[in-house]
Amino acid sequence: MIIIACVDDDMGMMFNHRRQSQDRALRELVLEATKDNKLWMNHYSAKQFSESTAPQINVDDCFMSEAGSGEYCFVENCDVTPYLRWVEKIILYQWNRRYPSDQTFSINLSGGGWKLVHTKEFSGSSHERITEEIYIQ
Template sequence: MKKITVAVVLDDNEGMLLFGKRQSKDRVMIAEFVSSVGEENIYVSPFSKRIFENYVSVTYADNPIEACVDGGACFIENMPLSPYVDSIETLIIYRWNRLYHSDVKFDLNPEKSGFKLESVSEFQGSSHDRITKEIYRK
């Protein structure tokens, strides 16, 4: 079975979407993700095109997790992860450290899903004072 990296970004209530729209976005955070996994390894859905439009090597797929090759990385905004938990070797959770409303929440509890928190770091985003990056591995 392939092993991939998946990244998500969550608000203080584990929220991901409101009314089918992303809660927020941040250029610096996306740049950090691209830098950390390599632009050519990234798979995202067309929904995320707007935030990756400056990165021409990113691959778009309706289901990026299924399309992602072994060793690749997905940035997921609008789909559940629990059906694919066996394929996820590394889980990156970015946290806005802000409150938004949400009607779609993150569907994984990393620790209950077999992940161990490996590192936590923080950086300043372009529109967020403090973004937290948590890296979980199995």
């Protein structure tokens, strides 16, 4: 599976049971990147994509158990550590800010053999600068 997550500079994802931020341009980029494959997410994340009629979106609260090889998982409020052995690639979108957080991205990217293979910056609809980082093992 390919993990997609949005994080702040401290790898924070959630604060007080809510996503730290969201961005319309980033959602469009995710939908474009996943258009030829399945994009799995839970019901919480599906609310963020509710305006979309993208056929690749699959909603299931056990979505990481359902995702197959090469399929995408949009992760906001889940611990991916139990599924680490099935993770082929990680795509992080960095907000380039520090927000309060009480849930962080659980994979240590500086250890465990993860390699940063791609970085790209772009302007979002709510964030002047978002950084896409792609990691593989």
